[in-house]
Amino acid sequence: MSVHESQSSQRSANRARVVQALRQHGAMSRGALAEIGLSRSTVAGVVGELLDAGTVVEVADSPRRDRVTGRPPGLVALNGRLGAAVGVEIANGIVRVAVCTVARELLVHESAPADDTGSPAETLRIVDTLIDKLLAATGYERHQVIGAGVAMPGPIQRRTGLTGRACTLKPWVGLDARAVAAGALGLPVLADNDANLAALAELTWGAARGLRDYAYIYSATGIGAGFVLNGALYVGANGTAGEIGHTTINEDGLVCECGGRGCLNTLANPDAITRQLWQSHRRRPSIEEVIRLAHDGDAGCRRVLADAGTHIGVAMANMYNLLDPELIVLGGNLAAAGAIIIDPLRQSMMRRAIHAGEAVPAVVAGALDQEVVVVIGAAAAVLRDATRFPLPTA
Numbered sequence: 599m600s601v602h603e604s605q606s607s608q609r610s611a612n613r614a615r616v617v618q619a620l621r622q623h624g625a626m627s628r629g630a631l632a633e634i635g636l637s638r639s640t641v642a643g644v645v646g647e648l649l650d651a652g653t654v655v656e657v658a659d660s661p662r663r664d665r666v667t668g669r670p671p672g673l674v675a676l677n678g679r680l681g682a683a684v685g686v687e688i689a690n691g692i693v694r695v696a697v698c699t700v701a702r703e704l705l706v707h708e709s710a711p712a713d714d715t716g717s718p719a720e721t722l723r724i725v726d727t728l729i730d731k732l733l734a735a736t737g738y739e740r741h742q743v744i745g746a747g748v749a750m751p752g753p754i755q756r757r758t759g760l761t762g763r764a765c766t767l768k769p770w771v772g773l774d775a776r777a778v779a780a781g782a783l784g785l786p787v788l789a790d791n792d793a794n795l796a797a798l799a800e801l802t803w804g805a806a807r808g809l810r811d812y813a814y815i816y817s818a819t820g821i822g823a824g825f826v827l828n829g830a831l832y833v834g835a836n837g838t839a840g841e842i843g844h845t846t847i848n849e850d851g852l853v854c855e856c857g858g859r860g861c862l863n864t865l866a867n868p869d870a871i872t873r874q875l876w877q878s879h880r881r882r883p884s885i886e887e888v889i890r891l892a893h894d895g896d897a898g899c900r901r902v903l904a905d906a907g908t909h910i911g912v913a914m915a916n917m918y919n920l921l922d923p924e925l926i927v928l929g930g931n932l933a934a935a936g937a938i939i940i941d942p943l944r945q946s947m948m949r950r951a952i953h954a955g956e957a958v959p960a961v962v963a964g965a966l967d968q969e970v971v972v973v974i975g976a977a978a979a980v981l982r983d984a985t986r987f988p989l990p991t992a
């Protein structure tokens with residue numbers, strides 16, 4: 599290789615590193631870009647080339663302007679017009695699609711009803727129609743879509759890519775969701791479970807922005823968790839990391855659908871919470887209604903949510919003692935209960951967790967709209983993965 603060729607390949611490697619960092623972290627200052635291991639002068643040169651090529655744009659950091667130059671302090675971001683990422687959520691009774699730019703701007707999302715017993719091909723036809731509609735609305739062509747993230751309500755086995763039997767949509771069990779969706783949608787696809795992808799949404803846009811170690815608890819039909827460790831999603835050897843709903847809370851408790859006894863799900867999933875209100879309320883309100891009534895002061899509803907928080911806190915203490923996250927975010931359908939569930943959760947956890955001095959991990963409700971946290975997380979997974987989903991022109 600000539601000196602000239604090796605310099606040019608070094609330059610293109612540096613451009614790729616800067617693009618990769620912007621994919622991972624969103625808009626960054628030139629100073630922050632230098633911290634990825636490039637000199638400030640190299641960053642200045644690379645950013646200049648990327649600006650000329652239209653790959654990145656300057657964005658204002660804040661409305662404040664620099665006192666000396668009068669210019670807003672500059673951040674560098676990817677140019678959102680380059681392309682878009684699609685998020686797809688296949689859930690019980692519903693599918694959702696979201697479109698965001700490669701610059702992490704959420705443009706639009708929409709849902710449609712879907713039959714839980716319908717074939718994956720039928721479900722994906724509904725998804726495909728939604729994708730067409732949303733791309734037309736946002737002015738992106740299909741070839742500008744760098745990829746689609748598909749969220750499934752169950753674990754995906756790491757080695758085989760097959761949807762595990764714990765998936766609550768039975769027609770998908772044993773299928774390679776990634777391959778099936780890639781074929782039906784004609785796009786590069788990744789597939790993961792809902793809790794992992796929701797964890798990425800809060801990391802990218804929400805309560806855990808910029809953190810390196812945090813735990814996300816996702817409550818839907820069951821309770822799952824997503825762990826971000828060292829800045830990346832931790833999925834485990836088989837893809838089942840975070841199945842916190844099946845950790846044992848009461849060894850002599852009710853038998854769980856997994857065959858275990860006294861799993862967290864038997865005590866604190868929405869089904870377990872609402873079924874306790876038969877006696878007091880002579881009916882069984884939905885979890886959303888229980889939360890609404892609790893906010894209005896209904897003592898029984900407050901009690902069952904507080905008890906669920908206490909049980910989740912036991913599981914969180916065990917998780918905390920193993921992983922030591924900086925933050926725990928409660929998301930999904932229980933997040934709307936706020937302090938009614940989070941205060942007892944935190945107290946229960948702190949009674950059992952080892953903590954160093956005064957350092958206690960904060961427990962907060964998810965900061966994003968929990969109805970779309972999974973589908974936008976599916977798009978975030980595509981945005982963050984520069985290796986599998988390269989930019990159209992990079």
Ligand SMILES: [Zn+2]
Pocket residue numbers: 843844845854855856857858861863
């Ligand atoms: Zn179980």
